[in-house]
Amino acid sequence: MDWLNLPPLNSLRAFAAVAGAGSYAEAADHLNVTQAAVxxxxxxxxxxxxxxxxxxxxxxxxxxxxxxHLARDLEAGFDIINRGVARINEAAAARPVQVTMSPAFAVEWLMPKIGEFQRAHPEITLMLNPTSHVVDLRPGGIDIAIRYRDRRRVEPDSEAFLKTDMVVIGTPDLAGERTGADLASLAELPWLQELGTNEAADWFTYHGIVPKKPLQINHMPGNLIMPAVRRGDGITYTARAFFVDDLAAGRVVELASETLFGFYYIETGPGEPRTDVMTFLKWLRTKAEVVTKPA
Amino acid sequence: MDWLNLPPLNSLRAFAAVAGAGSYAEAADHLNVTQAAVxxxxxxxxxxxxxxxxxxxxxxxxxxxxxxHLARDLEAGFDIINRGVARINEAAAARPVQVTMSPAFAVEWLMPKIGEFQRAHPEITLMLNPTSHVVDLRPGGIDIAIRYRDRRRVEPDSEAFLKTDMVVIGTPDLAGERTGADLASLAELPWLQELGTNEAADWFTYHGIVPKKPLQINHMPGNLIMPAVRRGDGITYTARAFFVDDLAAGRVVELASETLFGFYYIETGPGEPRTDVMTFLKWLRTKAEVVTKPA
DNA sequence: ATCCATACGATAGTATTTCTAATGCTTCGT
DNA sequence: ACGAAGCATTAGAAATACTATCGTATGGAT
Known part of the structure; x- marks a missing residue:
């Protein structure tokens, strides 16, 4: 514990580099600086x-x-340090790419596409963390977060990779002939909503509607909502992107729509992401799309 | 040689300190920085x-x-480096204090006083390098140079520790009754002068005297001049400080004098001097004096 | 011998890194 | 619940490191 009063470590490294290289110029090359600096x-x-x-x-x-003499000791010392750092790096490189996102996004958008990525990069282990919590991006933890913002709160410099209409949908059975513009009547249908959120009420408020009766809301874990909607258990507010096929096939109908209201974008932790993380990011960006009502 | 791409060494040291101390605050203490920095x-x-x-x-x-894991490796690595640096430091600490100066200054001024210093600091080895060459002050080489300047060339911010009249002196035998103001007549006496210098001629030039006959100059190594002057072999141009006793005792007489013309000052190499060097410098400064003609 | 290429040295200005000071947040003991 | 202890965060200041440029010394080639 008395190596705390060492001379400036950078100068020690510079000297060690000189000793190893045999000349200032070459050492400078190795250190990626100019000869003068060394x-x-x-x-x-x-x-x-x-x-x-x-x-x-x-x-x-x-x-x-x-x-x-000094050069010998420095080389030995730096070598040990380097080995330690290298071990950490190896461990870090082998660590799975950890991605967090909302359950709905995971199930409806990412999962159907993920097979393609895994076929292309079998050496990369992906770990998805579908949760509606906002998880911290720390070193050694989550690498990537896919976040939702509606267009009222989009940050100017964040690049969305999925822009989508937000819709209220339900099975034709349940919705009957309500497809028109009478938004207020939607308050009479049963809503399905993620535990701990308040989307339904917010939606009515946003549209300036005050329901006459209390809303009929069924709270459930996020991953169960979409199947329940398809089964006809209720209606929900979600991204059109998640139901493109169902809408096309007529399995569900759109009861209301907000054009390009929803933005999903990517957030990464501080610093340069690891190689594997970069690979996944790159792939993710190729999947960028804009989903709105077909002509 | 691949420890060149190590992460910033200072952050490694900071982390190692944290690992060793068990807390940021304590580590910061040891590193003499704030907790925030760590x-x-x-x-x-x-x-x-x-x-x-x-x-x-x-x-x-x-x-x-x-x-x-990383902490273990870092500790080991830094420890080795530290040992290397410590060895160098020990060697450096034991190195003698090396001082260079002119031969005349060494023999006539420093040597008579040096015993006192060595009695006070027997643990410090002094190495004197009396030479009229201007030696470079590099790390690992000369620590201190005592240089002469005449007052025409004194640098404004350099602090002289010995200011002295410059005099032309010789034995009474040799000089006869020439003690007066007739400087030109000094050209008739034999001069003693350091090898490779040109003091005598310069002196006449400075005083605007053009000798009628060529000067009679005897070149010899610096250390031999003063004894030769005392023996009556010739006259020379030198600092009064070197002959205070001889003048007082009448063993030599002053043939000409320039009041406070000579400045001896100290020059040290770049950077903070070693402890031993500082000790010697301090002592040297206590010996500072101003030597001029007694009233 | 002179010129040229190579490599280190010095220095001023700039860029980067590191640190501090101030403040906030969380946890734990009373 | 309150206050103390310890880490987190931030902007701005200070220290450090780097680059660009020029200068100097050396050794080999014409």
Whole structure:
């Protein structure tokens, strides 16, 4: 615990690089800096130690005796440190790519497409974390979050990769002939809504409708809602993107629609993402789409 | 040689300190920085590695598994580096204090006083390098140079520790009754002068005297001049400080004098001098004096 | 011998990194 | 519930490192 008063570590590294390379110019190359920078670092180290480490000999350089000794120790030390860091990196590289998103998005949009990615990159393990919680993106934890925002709250510099109408849908059985513009009448139908959220009420409020009777809302875990809607258990408010096929086949009907109201975009943790994460991101972006009512 | 792409070394050190101390606050103490600085460094490292190293546990922290492993390696690595640096430092500390100065100054001024310093600091080895060459002050080489400047060339911010008249002196035998103002007549006496210099001629030039006959100059190594002057072999141009006693005793007489013309000052190499060097400098400054003609 | 290519040295200005100060948040003990 | 202890976050200041440029010394080629 007395290595706390070491000379500036960068100058030690610079000197070690010089010792290894045999010349300032080459060392500078390896360190991705200019020769002048290395020269200064070594000078600073010599000053700090009060000992000459490098001597000019003709056109090149040579280590002094002290310099040679120090270089040996530095090389050994940095090598050990490097091994430690390398181990961490290997472990990190093998770690699965962890993605969080809402349950609905996972089941209705991502899962149907994910097979393609896994076929293309069998070496990458994906771990999906479908939850409506907003999870922190920390190092060693979740790598990517796919977040929803409606267009009222879109942040100017965030690039959405899925823009979609938001719709209220239900089976034709349940909806009857309500497909028209009478939004208020939707308050009479049973709603399905994710536990702990309040989408239905918000939706009415947004449209300036005050239901005459209390809404009839069935709360359930997010992953159960979509099947329940298809079964005709109720109606819900969701992204058109999740029901394109069902709508086309007439299995569900659209009771209301807000054009390009929903934005899904990608958030990554701080810093440069790992290679695997980048690969997944790239793939994800190729799947970007805009979903709105067919002509 | 692949430890060149290590993460920022300072953040590695910060993390290692945290691992060793068990808390950010204490680590910060040891590193002589604020807790915030350490926190930032560790965060940066986690970001860089893409791995969580430290976890908050209640009010304190705990290392993750990765963190613990890395900490072990870092400690080992830094320890080796530290040992290397420590060896250099020990060697440097034991190195003698090396001082360069002119031969005349060494023999006439410093040597008579040096015993006192060595009695006071027997643990410090002094190495004097009396030469009229201007030696470079590099780390690992000369620590201190005592340089002469005449008052025409004194640098404004350099602090002289010895200011002295410059005089032309010789034995009474040799000089006869020439003590007066007739400087031109000094050209008839034999001069003693350091090899490779041109003091005598310069002196006449400075005083605007053009000798009628060529000067009679005897070149010799610097250390031999003063004894030769005392022996009556010739006259020379030198600092009054070197002959205060001889003048007082009448063993030599002053043939000409320039009041406070000579300045000796100290020059040290770049950077903070070593402890031993500082000790010597301090002592040297206590010997500072101004030497001029007694009233 | 002179010129040229190579490599290090010095320095001023700029860019980057690191640190501090101030403040906020969470947890735990009383 | 309150206050103390300890980590997190931020903007701005300070310190450090780097680049660009020029200068100097050396050794080989014409």
């Amino acid at each position: 020269s200064q670092q070594v000078k600073a180290l010599e000053r700090r130690l009060g000992v000459a480490l490098v001597a000019r000999v003709g056109r090149g350089i040579e280590l002094t005796e002290s310099g040679a | 926190s930032q460094q560790v965060k940066a490292l986690e970001r860089r590695l893409g791995v969580a190293l430290v976890a908050r546990v209640g009010r304190g922290i705990e290392l993750t598994e990765s963190g613990a």
